[in-house]
Amino acid sequence: MESVQQQREEEEEQAALRKQRMDKLKALQTAGFSTYALIDGELTFSFSQSYSTLMIRNKTHNALELQTTYDYLSPGEQVTQVQISFAGRIKSKRTFGKLMFLTVEDDSGSIQLYVEQQTLKDSFRYIKSLVDIGDIVGVQGCIKRTDKGELSIVVEDWQMLAKSLLSLPDKFHGLMDVEKRYRLRHLDMIVHPSVRQILKQRAQIVSTIREFLERKQFMEVETPALHCIAGGADASPFVTYHEALDLQLTLRIATELFLKRCIVGGFEKVYEIGRVFRNEGISTRHNPEFTSLELYEAYKDYQDMMNLTEELIKTVANQVCGTTEIVYMEERIQLGAPFRRVTMNELVKETLGLDILSFPDIETAKSAVEKKMEESMKDWDSIDSLGKLLSSCFEHYCEKLLIQPTFVLDYPIEISPLAKQHRKDPRLTERFELYIAGRELANAFSELNDPIEQRERFMKQLHGSEQVGKELDEDFLLALEQGMPPTGGMGMGIDRLVMLLTNSSSIRQVIAFPLLKPE
Template structure:
């Protein structure tokens, strides 16, 4: 054991001894049930002219403590910020002061006293009573060392929030963005709904689901990877505008942009198309940026990104041809196209891939990295868009777009396929792709086909990656920075 570990163990032991002493004299802090808080730090400081001389009751965690003899200062952190309290023996009494000087950083206290300003001009509270509410039995770090302890910060978010106030600010901004999304959609007549998380068919996207089992029904089930197909069923049922924001689950890798459990929002509007979805997307993101920053101009890790509508629009195939010099659709056969992709572009090509697959693959490899400013990439190949309506003039592509910013896909939308015969055939094609080795190919959903046969009106649909959008709007380089409790591998 190192000297540092020995010292830490000794400090932990001392804290427990302090608790035992308090309990032995009838001052057990864990028996306190309620505190009548009258004010919070931020309001006291900002409204000092009105608050000066008034008695207040605050509560929070001691994050700093200093002083000598019969007077001390403590900094208390509550939900809104930090404020200083001035504690003197002659005001709170010798017995209470003796207890107070034994309090530790991390302890949670109630302070009752008068608002004043120190000689140095700091708004403070002149304590009349200080009461211990919770004894902290752990030692808070004096300074959190950023990247060095990044993994521990995510695991112990409760500590991260205490010692890094800017982290709390990020999550307050997240809350503002979530509220803004609801405001934007509610004002436009969209109805917020809830659809199943636990399903028998995980459809609506190309991804691997998490598998589970319902014991009573003896039924294999899956966590949803998207909520698209249920929302479309509601459009069939007569709701013209619906949306749902919630958790999705994909059994895939973890990276700075991916967490297995993430927040997504999907909306559907009858009698709308993908052009309408572009207008909604760019105005929704701009609305959220304005709510957080007061402007559509956002600085992300040193790069300025302007979300002001209208955003740039580009064809996927045109971008691929521009970057690679290859027009895949002019090549006669899929076999020849695969050969070109291997030999000229050095792409990892699988035997089931068609020209459409290769356009999508080349786009990911050569084009995404240049999409810094907000851009709509249009007209995805039908092979990678099993739920999108074909372009009537060019049936090998779809009326679909993905929205990109900072090279990331942040939204996906299309004019929804409402032809049940075409949809069933595409599901069949997806099954063939699955049999050929594509684990993420879309499964067959016969009930959804039945819903389409009942009749889905012309519909526009949109999915937005809420976590990625929040990352961009809060200057957060990792998705773990904007998820309170990200998925982590357990410490062995």
């Protein structure tokens, strides 16, 4: 009840503040100001005209450029021969009689505005009484460093570019609730520069990945987001409907099967960075829509994919973080050293002291694991093979221990329907997953290119499945029958890579607008 009352009081306060700002908006308009002005590359300020007809000249500098270019200025020094045109959002305002200091922020940083009545004359009073924190303004003037050492634009002309009708949260106490921050993400970006910084780093990560792959002559392909059959991963799809075709479709759960068609079609190096959709739970590691990188290269195998993946991550870390030694959740992680390569069976043997694949049957193996770990495992009725047991033990006991980069190799064939059978052990596949900080980051195979075996694997996978959209993908099998060369493929979660390189604990922090249940 107390929280409801508090929320009601906040809403009433916001309504009162909005009314005040609406009154200021009307006052500015009455005075002849355009409160949502245009930008123009030709015209500059001229107060001999009506305020409402003025347009701000394009910005000559951003805040970072000004701070860098005029870093040499000493306190009290001023540059009058260069005219600065600048625009941004007001983040603070201090008034001292006939002098005001406004901190204005743009995408690159912030700078102070030096506003004095002597320079602006009659216009000064409008800034003093009608301009608020949160407003977006354009100014023109020269640059100086104040006697107290603050680099500032001496404002000679100004214009309101967008009057903010809603006040920003209190500097020290506002917008602290995590859920509210995600619901008002635009406001979160305004108030917390660190949010924008993470999204900038995300963009840089994606850009670096593209540059890396293009240097290696991979071609970017855009595959369909609407599928007739959900394939390429074991996940629940979102179901939709196409009215004109009278056809039920699903949003893609992976880009894999269409990219492999490109390999069949004659391309030897292809990739896609795109959104995929899985109708599953939400957690710090999962969002129903996320971004994946998938790439395929003909005449390569999973060993080649390991080398490529390791090189890619080191390149991105160096470009974005400036180093391959990073800190994630207080763990110091070495991305520069050779990544460890170890089989799943070896890891389970290290952790449990049991060689799962050496047991004569599944029941004996289950009993040994329960005795060793002194606990009764849940949901073991569905585990009907040594391969599935090996995978379950790895998931329960080993994943969280893999802090330093580790390629986990040779997954059981039962859980790898798209991977080629291991050349030395038919119970396993040529597959790896990369783990860093206890979290899976990438998944790769020597791709299965035998259409007969692929059909058999799909049939086993689909046996008894009740998931919507689960069917045999005859079109993909038809493409495989045309002949696909030996191929290595790799998929990586972009969001998880961004989490790692930005030291973010939740996937929602690295997605601009994560999915939320409506209030």
